Amino acid sequence: MANQLDLEEQEQLDQIKHFWKQYGNLITWVLVAVLGAYASWHFYQYWQRSQSTQAAAMFDEVERVVKTGDMVKIERAFTDMKDKFGATAYGQQAGLLVARQYFDAGKLDQAKAALTWVAEKSSDPGYQAVARLRLAAVLADGKAYTEALAQLAEPFPAQFEALVADRKGDVLMLDGKKELARAEYDKAYRAFEPRTEYRRLVEVKLNALGVDPQALLAAAVPKGAP
Numbered sequence: 001m002a003n004q005l006d007l008e009e010q011e012q013l014d015q016i017k018h019f020w021k022q023y024g025n026l027i028t029w030v031l032v033a034v035l036g037a038y039a040s041w042h043f044y045q046y047w048q049r050s051q052s053t054q055a056a057a058m059f060d061e062v063e064r065v066v067k068t069g070d071m072v073k074i075e076r077a078f079t080d081m082k083d084k085f086g087a088t089a090y091g092q093q094a095g096l097l098v099a100r101q102y103f104d105a106g107k108l109d110q111a112k113a114a115l116t117w118v119a120e121k122s123s124d125p126g127y128q129a130v131a132r133l134r135l136a137a138v139l140a141d142g143k144a145y146t147e148a149l150a151q152l153a154e155p156f157p158a159q160f161e162a163l164v165a166d167r168k169g170d171v172l173m174l175d176g177k178k179e180l181a182r183a184e185y186d187k188a189y190r191a192f193e194p195r196t197e198y199r200r201l202v203e204v205k206l207n208a209l210g211v212d213p214q215a216l217l218a219a220a221v222p223k224g225a226p
Contacts (some may be wrong), residue, residue, distance in 0.1 A: 055085035062094045066101045074098060075110075082117065092118050092127040096134070103138055111138050119151075129160045136167050145175040162191035166202055173205075182209050189213045 058081050065077045081094045099114035115138065118131035132151045139148035148171045156164050169184035185206050192199035206213045 052088070052090075055081075055088040055090040058085060059090040059094050063097065066097055069101075069105070071102075071105065071107070074101060078114070086121060087123070089124065089127070092122045092124060092131075095122075096127070096130060099131075099134065099138075103141075108138055108142050119154075125157045129156050132156070133160070133163060133167055136171060140171045140174050143174075145171055162188045162198070165191060166198070166205075169202075169205065178209060182206065182211060185209070186211070186213065 058077075062074075062077045062081055065073045068074075078094060078098045081091055085091045095114050095118035099111045099118070102108075102111035102114060112135060115131045115135040119128050119135060122128045122131065132154055136148040136151040139145075139151065149168065152164055152168050152171070165184045165188035169181045169188060172178075172181035172184060185202055189199060189202045189206060192202065203213055
């Protein structure tokens with residue numbers, strides 16, 4: 001009986017050896033690939049958290065420097081942010097923040113450069129849209145009306161439709177094209193939700209052009225409609 005068991009164990013052992021000889025390398029490489037992917041995923045998650053933490057800390061530094069108004073330090077901090085964390089959301093926020101500081105200080109070229117960087121480098125459509133809207137305002141302030149309208153002709157997310165039309169109206173007004181401006185303001189007024197505070201601002205602009213948008217909307221409603 002013992003010999004029978006020994007023979008069965010030896011046979012099983014031989015089968016295992018044969019199986020391992022035939023598939024051992026494949027199994028080993030599969031395990032290596034699986035463990036490597038698992039380790040890579042964990043490393044990527046760690047790297048992402050680390051990048052986010054460092055980017056947040058650097059954004060805090062940019063924000064702190066901006067409050068000092070020291071343009072040399074602002075430029076240095078923003079350059080560091082672009083070089084190290086330009087692809088992050090914090091990098092885009094820093095660009096918008098710094099651009100506003102430049103604009104308030106009368107440094108239009110620096111403001112345009114910062115906003116152009118956000119508009120061209122950001123992978124987030126929202127940040128791109130905000131940057132282009134602000135860039136159009138900066139360009140219009142410098143009487144570069146054609147360039148401002150070119151920025152507003154770029155693709156925008158649907159939710160920015162009303163804001164884009166309003167900004168186009170502003171640029172056209174500055175350029176002395178009142179009729180075209182009125183059409184854009186009218187488009188913006190119709191696109192804004194009725195309870196939006198910004199809609200009231202657009203209404204004021206239309207009133208200044210001798211247009212009562214509420215009267216136009218009322219006239220457009222068919223008789224008998226609720």
